[in-house]
Structures are given as C-alpha cells and as structure tokens.
Amino acid sequence: MLRSFIPTAPDSHFPIQNLPYGAYQTEYGDIHLCSAIGDFVIDLFVLDEEGLFDGPLLKDQFVFQDSSLNYFLSLGQAAWTEARETLQALLHKDNPRLRDDDLLHSRVFKGREEVEMVLPCDIGDYTDFYSSEQHARNVGSMFRDPENALMPNWKYLPVGYHGRSSSIVLSGTELHRPKGQILPDNSESPVFKASERIDFELEMGFITGTGNKLGERIPVNEAESHIFGLALLNDWSARDIQKWEYKPLGPFLAKNWATSISPWIVTLDALKPFRVEAPEQSPAPLEYLAQTNPTTFDIQLEVYLKTSKMNEPERICTTNYRHLYWTIAQQLAHHTVNGCNMRPGDLCGSGTISGNEKGTFGSLLELAWNGTDPIRLHSGESRSFLEDGDELILTGSAQGDGYRIGFGEVKGKILPAIS
Amino acid sequence: MLRSFIPTAPDSHFPIQNLPYGAYQTEYGDIHLCSAIGDFVIDLFVLDEEGLFDGPLLKDQFVFQDSSLNYFLSLGQAAWTEARETLQALLHKDNPRLRDDDLLHSRVFKGREEVEMVLPCDIGDYTDFYSSEQHARNVGSMFRDPENALMPNWKYLPVGYHGRSSSIVLSGTELHRPKGQILPDNSESPVFKASERIDFELEMGFITGTGNKLGERIPVNEAESHIFGLALLNDWSARDIQKWEYKPLGPFLAKNWATSISPWIVTLDALKPFRVEAPEQSPAPLEYLAQTNPTTFDIQLEVYLKTSKMNEPERICTTNYRHLYWTIAQQLAHHTVNGCNMRPGDLCGSGTISGNEKGTFGSLLELAWNGTDPIRLHSGESRSFLEDGDELILTGSAQGDGYRIGFGEVKGKILPAIS
Numbered sequence: 001m002l003r004s005f006i007p008t009a010p011d012s013h014f015p016i017q018n019l020p021y022g023a024y025q026t027e028y029g030d031i032h033l034c035s036a037i038g039d040f041v042i043d044l045f046v047l048d049e050e051g052l053f054d055g056p057l058l059k060d061q062f063v064f065q066d067s068s069l070n071y072f073l074s075l076g077q078a079a080w081t082e083a084r085e086t087l088q089a090l091l092h093k094d095n096p097r098l099r100d101d102d103l104l105h106s107r108v109f110k111g112r113e114e115v116e117m118v119l120p121c122d123i124g125d126y127t128d129f130y131s132s133e134q135h136a137r138n139v140g141s142m143f144r145d146p147e148n149a150l151m152p153n154w155k156y157l158p159v160g161y162h163g164r165s166s167s168i169v170l171s172g173t174e175l176h177r178p179k180g181q182i183l184p185d186n187s188e189s190p191v192f193k194a195s196e197r198i199d200f201e202l203e204m205g206f207i208t209g210t211g212n213k214l215g216e217r218i219p220v221n222e223a224e225s226h227i228f229g230l231a232l233l234n235d236w237s238a239r240d241i242q243k244w245e246y247k248p249l250g251p252f253l254a255k256n257w258a259t260s261i262s263p264w265i266v267t268l269d270a271l272k273p274f275r276v277e278a279p280e281q282s283p284a285p286l287e288y289l290a291q292t293n294p295t296t297f298d299i300q301l302e303v304y305l306k307t308s309k310m311n312e313p314e315r316i317c318t319t320n321y322r323h324l325y326w327t328i329a330q331q332l333a334h335h336t337v338n339g340c341n342m343r344p345g346d347l348c349g350s351g352t353i354s355g356n357e358k359g360t361f362g363s364l365l366e367l368a369w370n371g372t373d374p375i376r377l378h379s380g381e382s383r384s385f386l387e388d389g390d391e392l393i394l395t396g397s398a399q400g401d402g403y404r405i406g407f408g409e410v411k412g413k414i415l416p417a418i419s
Numbered sequence: 420m421l422r423s424f425i426p427t428a429p430d431s432h433f434p435i436q437n438l439p440y441g442a443y444q445t446e447y448g449d450i451h452l453c454s455a456i457g458d459f460v461i462d463l464f465v466l467d468e469e470g471l472f473d474g475p476l477l478k479d480q481f482v483f484q485d486s487s488l489n490y491f492l493s494l495g496q497a498a499w500t501e502a503r504e505t506l507q508a509l510l511h512k513d514n515p516r517l518r519d520d521d522l523l524h525s526r527v528f529k530g531r532e533e534v535e536m537v538l539p540c541d542i543g544d545y546t547d548f549y550s551s552e553q554h555a556r557n558v559g560s561m562f563r564d565p566e567n568a569l570m571p572n573w574k575y576l577p578v579g580y581h582g583r584s585s586s587i588v589l590s591g592t593e594l595h596r597p598k599g600q601i602l603p604d605n606s607e608s609p610v611f612k613a614s615e616r617i618d619f620e621l622e623m624g625f626i627t628g629t630g631n632k633l634g635e636r637i638p639v640n641e642a643e644s645h646i647f648g649l650a651l652l653n654d655w656s657a658r659d660i661q662k663w664e665y666k667p668l669g670p671f672l673a674k675n676w677a678t679s680i681s682p683w684i685v686t687l688d689a690l691k692p693f694r695v696e697a698p699e700q701s702p703a704p705l706e707y708l709a710q711t712n713p714t715t716f717d718i719q720l721e722v723y724l725k726t727s728k729m730n731e732p733e734r735i736c737t738t739n740y741r742h743l744y745w746t747i748a749q750q751l752a753h754h755t756v757n758g759c760n761m762r763p764g765d766l767c768g769s770g771t772i773s774g775n776e777k778g779t780f781g782s783l784l785e786l787a788w789n790g791t792d793p794i795r796l797h798s799g800e801s802r803s804f805l806e807d808g809d810e811l812i813l814t815g816s817a818q819g820d821g822y823r824i825g826f827g828e829v830k831g832k833i834l835p836a837i838s
Binding site for chain 2: 124125130151152153156157159160161162163164165166167169175176178179180181183188189190191192211214215216238241244245246247248249250251252253256257258283286287288334335337338339340341342343346418
C-alpha cells in the first residue's frame with residue numbers, strides 16, 4: 001500500500017490516498033491553496049514556488065500560486081491527475097526531496113488544527129438538487145399525500161433549483177437564527193418573527209472543473225470528466241419561512257441565509273476505489289440521462305448534534321451517499337441539456353440524503369417527522385428543530401483496505417436571532 | 420437646462436442628464452468602463468487615467484481603470500454622485516477641458532454603434548422577483564383559478580427566487596432554442612425535444628451597489644441608497660419545460676438557458692426627476708416592508724418583435740414600470756431580512772411587467788393568452804410563442820421636459836435548436 005513519510009492513523013481522513021484540496025490563510029494574511037495529509041495541511045503555494053509541480057501540464061503554470069482553485073479546475077482531468085501523482089510522489093515514504101529538506105518541510109507542512117481554512121474557490125453559481133428518493137418521499141408524505149408522495153416529474157428528471165452563492169460559508173461559521181414571514185396556524189395573515197423551525201440538511205455537493213459554453217451541453221457519459229470532486233454540504237433551512245414563501249417559485253429566504261460546506265474537496269480520483277453501482281432506475285431515464293454503467297460512491301455519512309448542555313456531540317443520523325437516486329453525471333447532463341453554461345468552481349448540492357429508516361434520515365424535519373416525534377437525546381433533551389446554541393456536525397468517509405478517504409467535517413452553530 | 424457640447428437630439432436616450440454606465444471592448448481587446456452621450460460612448464478609463472476624476476472621493480482611486488464596475492459600486496452613493504457631477508461638469512457646453520482638446524476628445528469619444536459592449540460588472544448572484552400584480556393574476560388565472568389567481572402569500576411579500584448568473588448575456592446575443600423534457604398533452608411520461616413555447620419576459624433589474632454582511636439586513640428606508648441603478652432585462656422562458664419541471668422547487672432549466680440585459684445601467688440619480696408614488700398596497704405591508712413615502716419610477720416600456728419576414732420590428736407591447744406592486748426598496752429589504760448578504764453588482768429582476776389590458780402585457784404567454792388568442796402581426800403572421808429567426812427588442816425611457824432618459828435596448832434573436 002502507498003505510504004507517506006508523514007504518518008497517518010488508519011482512521012485518519014487524510015492519508016496519502018486522499019489528498020483533497022482546500023485553502024488556508026497564512027500568518028501573513030495571504031490565501032494559499034493547500035492539500036492535507038494526516039494532521040497537516042500541505043502548502044501548495046510553496047511547492048509550486050519551488051517548481052515541484054514539474055509535470056508536462058503544470059510546469060511553469062503557477063496554478064497553485066493563485067488564491068483560488070478556479071484556474072486549476074479549468075485545466076481538466078489530465079492536469080488534476082498529474083497534480084495528484086506529483087503530490088503522491090513528493091509525499092512518498094522513500095522520496096527524500098521533501099522528507100529530508102528540513103527548511104522546506106517546515107514551510108510546506110502546517111498543523112491542520114492551527115490554520116484557518118477559507119473557501120478554496122470562487123463559486124459562481126450554486127444549484128441544489130433533490131435527488132434522494134427517500135427524502136422526497138418523506139417530504140411528500142408529510143406535506144401532501146403518502147400515496148402520491150413523489151411529484152409526477154421526480155422519477156423523470158433530477159429536480160433542482162438555484163441557490164444563493166454569496167451566503168455559502170465554510171465549516172465553523174456561526175449563524176444567527178433568521179427572521180422572516182411565518183404564517184401562524186389557523187391564520188390567513190403572516191407575522192414577522194424569528195424562525196422556530198431551523199433545520200439542517202445533510203448533503204454532499206460536487207464542484208465542477210471544466211465547464212461548457214452557453215448553448216452547448218455536457219453529455220451524460222462525459223459528465224464525470226467535468227467534475228472535480230465532492231464536499232460535504234449543510235443546506236440550512238427555516239421550515240416555517242419555507243412553508244409560507246415557497247409557492248409558486250420555490251424556496252428563497254428559507255435557504256439563502258447560509259449554506260455551509262466542508263473545507264476539503266475530495267477528488268473523484270481519490271474516490272475511484274469506492275465506486276459502486278448506482279440504484280436501479282425505473283422508469284428507464286430518457287436517452288440524454290441514460291448513463292452507460294451508472295456508478296456512485298460508497299461514502300458513509302454521519303450527523304452529530306451538540307446542544308449547549310452536552311460535553312460531547314451525539315450522533316443523530318447515519319446514512320450513505322450511495323442511496324441517492326440520481327447520479328452526479330445525470331445531474332450535470334440535465335443541468336446543461338438546455339445549453340445552460342457551467343463555469344469552473346460551480347457547486348451542485350445533492351439534496352438531503354436520506355436512507356430507508358428513521359435513523360438514516362438527513363434532516364430533523366424527517367428525523368422528528370415534522371415535530372410529531374421529537375428525537376430523544378442522551379442528555380435528556382429532545383429536539384424537533386434546532387435551538388439556539390445547538391451545534392451541528394456533518395462528517396463522512398469512504399473506508400478502504402487499511403486506509404480511509406475522509407471529507408473532514410462541516411460544523412455550524414445556531415446563535416440567537418439578532419434583535 | 421443642462422447642455423453638453425456633444426449634441427443630443429430631444430429623443431436621444433443619452434443626454435447629459437442620463438450618463439449611464441457600461442463597458443466596451445477597445446480595438447486592442449481591453450475592457451474599458453464607459454458612459455454614453457448622444458451617439459458616443461465616453462471612455463471612462465481614459466478620463467480616469469488623465470486624472471479628471473479629481474473629486475475628494477475618487478481622486479487617485481483609479482476606479483474607472485478597472486475592467487468592471489464592482490469596486491466603484493462598493494463605494495456607495497456619495498461616490499456615485501461625485502462621479503456623475505464630475506462627468507456632467509466635463510461634458511458641459513461651456514467647459515473647454517475636453518471640448519477643445521482634440522487629441523483627448525478623440526481618445527474619449529467613440530461611436531456608440533461602432534463599439535462592442537460587454538457586461539459592465541461581475542454579477543455574483545441573480546434574483547428574479549415576481550412583483551407585477553397583473554402578471555401574477557394573469558398567470559394564476561390561466562393555470563389555476565381566476566377567482567383565486569394570486570397565491571395567499573403574494574400580497575404579503577415580494578415573491579422571488581434565485582436565477583442563474585452564468586447565463587446572463589448582453590443585448591445582441593443570439594440564442595439557440597433550448598431542448599428539454601416536455602410532457603405532451605394527455606400523457607404521463609415526458610419526451611425530450613426542442614421547446615415549442617419560447618417566450619420573453621419584459622423586466623427591469625436593479626444592480627446593487629453597497630451590499631450587507633451575512634447576518635445583517637438592509638432596512639427598507641435605507642434600501643435605495645444600496646441600489647446603484649436599473650437596466651432592461653429579458654427573462655427568456657421555455658413555458659413547456661417550465662410547466663413540467665417547476666413543482667415543487669420552482670423554474671430551473673426553463674429559465675437558466677439565458678437572461679439578456681441591456682448594456683447600460685441607468686443610475687437612480689438620473690431617474691430622480693421621474694419618481695412617482697408607488698401603487699397603494701392593501702393589506703398594509705408588515706413593518707419591515709413599510710416604506711415611508713414609497714416611490715417608484717415613471718418609465719415607459721415597449722416590446723418589439725421582428726420576425727424573419729419583417730423589414731421593421733413591430734411593437735407588440737407598451738407598458739410602464741410604475742405598474743409594479745412591490746418597490747425595489749421593498750424587494751431589497753425583503754431579500755436581506757433573513758441576513759442574506761448582497762454583494763456589489765448583484766442583479767434583482769422585477770418580474771414580468773404587465774399593465775391592465777392586453778396590449779400592456781409583458782410576455783407572449785399573456786399577450787396570446789396561453790396560445791388561445793395568438794397575436795396578429797402586420798406581416799400577416801401570428802404568434803403564440805417565438806419562432807426561429809424571431810428577434811425580440813425591449814426598450815424603455817423616461818420622458819423629461821425637453822430630454823429623455825433612456826435605457827437603450829435589449830435585443831435577442833432565437834436561433835434553431837442545435838441538433
């Protein structure tokens with residue numbers, strides 16, 4: 001098995017097999033692109049400045065001296081693979097170049113817990129899909145009719161809508177409970193107040209690499225080569241605001257107060273060993289969505305809640321990315337089939353990822369079944385929705401043979417509404 | 420009346436009272452910010468390089484040497500007013516500085532018809548509202564119930580949703596008819612084909628100047644000071660794609676294949692003489708939307724259609740911006756009331772602007788009443804939706820005493836679907 005001279009525990013999210021991409025703020029206030037191994041971030045700016053990205057595509061391109069990944073993303077799959085291979089060679093246990101150069105070593109490796117991570121790319125547009133069948137069924141059962149829980153279009157297309165890119169924040173950002181218009185029960189006119197139904201949504205998002213020109217489309221069987229990697233995503237939601245505002249044009253203020261993502265983008269190259277067959281689709285998708293050998297990824301996902309009374313977070317959900325009905329290739333092919341153009345760094349959320357039974361649902365709305373069955377916590381507390389001071393943590397990883405490809409985590413705490 | 424040494428006809432859209440902002444590509448391929456007067460664009464890069472923006476806020480700031488307006492937008496109302504006053508002084512008929520310097524004159528003024536305009540700012544996020552009551556009533560009457568045409572929330576909040584910023588294009592961009600999933604009549608499963616119901620939507624959009632931080636909000640009575648100006652906007656729509664896809668999360672591929680805007684942003688300063696009282700609102704808006712002295716603008720709007728058989732475009736709609744129920748201040752206050760952050764250069768569309776009778780409706784959907792009453796054209800043709808080769812032109816202006824503040828136009832032609 002590939003090993004680095006940087007030791008990594010078997011349960012570390014960041015072995016030499018992973019090498020995800022992020023960005024951190026240096027002690028001088030600059031933004032440097034970075035990767036991660038074990039307990040360290042790897043400063044890619046320094047490696048690039050030293051001329052160590054010397055493969056045919058990246059040599060003298062200074063791609064890691066930018067403050068965002070967007071240019072690197074635009075270069076495409078061959079450049080991404082070259083960067084990965086260069087990094088794996090530099091980090092290899094038998095390669096003295098970096099291992100034995102103490103000065104360079106100290107410039108390149110920084111304690112992962114000590115640095116402040118920032119968003120690694122400019123996200124031009126953010127789209128959120130709705131691709132978990134069980135989630136769509138749960139929501140449809142609660143709010144419409146359990147017999148007709150799915151909308152008629154759901155099995156024909158990956159339903160999605162546009163989100164807000166300005167309010168995408170990094171893990172760790174604390175968020176004030178939003179205020180908005182809410183319709184009280186048995187009333188015809190709304191009131192303005194702080195939301196009482198703050199929820200999380202466990203999602204993953206893909207980051208696009210190479211885009212497409214306006215008017216062109218990305219065919220479904222080429223779509224994965226346009227996708228750079230995946231990150232964890234929490235699509236914070238205010239259910240009471242959503243309920244009143246969303247007809248007929250969809251969620252707006254219920255969602256756009258914040259979307260949190262993990263600091264690390266894990267590449268599809270790193271996830272290759274964890275490909276699994278995608279769920280069977282019936283009816284068969286239309287031709288433009290019909291993927292040859294559709295695959296997805298076996299990524300174990302967990303959600304933890306830490307109320308202000310708890311010392312340790314408590315797990316409230318365990319599920320798996322592979323449950324999603326629509327694949328990322330289908331999502332991207334659908335998104336562009338009308339000629340809509342993607343740019344490098346665009347973000348597409350999966351939609352809430354829910355499994356088949358209660359402990360696998362990816363939102364409090366579903367876990368507590370719209371407040372009718374609050375979840376009981378070890379602290380003696382219960383929750384239907386999030387309360388002030390609650391911290392929510394999403395994490396996920398793919399388990400290999402002797403190593404683990406992890407996504408780190410996306411954390412966020414709900415603060416009281418601003419008065 | 421203020422006059423420039425550059426002559427402008429009384430019906431010119433660009434007298435010295437206007438001075439809108441745009442950007443053009445120079446003969447060397449650079450992007451220069453510009454304004455317009457009469458038949459010329461005014462190269463603001465050159466004026467700035469010459470040190471002619473010498474007021475206290477803009478001196479030595481090089482704001483017009485950027486290739487986008489975003490930094491200028493971030494400076495706020497006082498800087499915008501200073502730039503306007505500087506330009507009006509430089510262009511004044513009695514000011515020899517620019518008038519009599521032939522070399523500078525030739526560097527600054529370029530024929531407006533000869534230059535290629537480009538998008539003047541980076542639009543981070545694009546939101547589209549739905550703020551014309553008559554439009555919402557028309558759509559509700561056609562697709563739901565004429566007796567309950569408005570959704571229960573419509574009179575309480577400015578309904579809006581997120582659009583796609585990557586596919587915002589400038590006037591003149593030709594667009595291929597999009598393909599997508601369409602549900603045939605009396606069928607339960609969709610087919611994939613070119614849209615047969617391509618429509619325009621006559622809108623105006625505001626461009627934000629100074630933004631707000633995530634978690635903060637912009638109060639309704641301060642909102643206008645955060646708005647830089649207005650532009651014309653055509654929210655192209657594929658009605659058949661929209662009908663099948665939009666439940667429950669709103670329009671997606673029906674809209675994101677293109678949104679066209681005019682090259683010119685007209686400032687609120689220039690529109691000041693055309694302020695009129697906003698329509699009365701009943702029920703009274705909630706406090707956070709209750710504007711003291713709500714005003715809007717008297718802007719005459721027109722839509723022209725030129726089919727491939729016509730020599731001249733034919734007017735198919737005349738309406739007025741003042742018909743909108745919700746004001747731009749209310750839209751912005753609502754958008755941020757949950758803490759959603761706006762950035763300089765964000766775009767917020769008004770929604771289709773429709774008046775009270777047929778010739779004043781701002782979409783073909785309404786003008787031809789969902790295909791049941793096609794519009795008859797002088798060429799002998801009729802239209803329910805746009806056909807290949809049809810060119811659509813939106814224009815608008817505010818009529819002053821002896822001068823006109825115009826928005827130029829936003830044009831677009833529908834090309835056949837790519838096969």
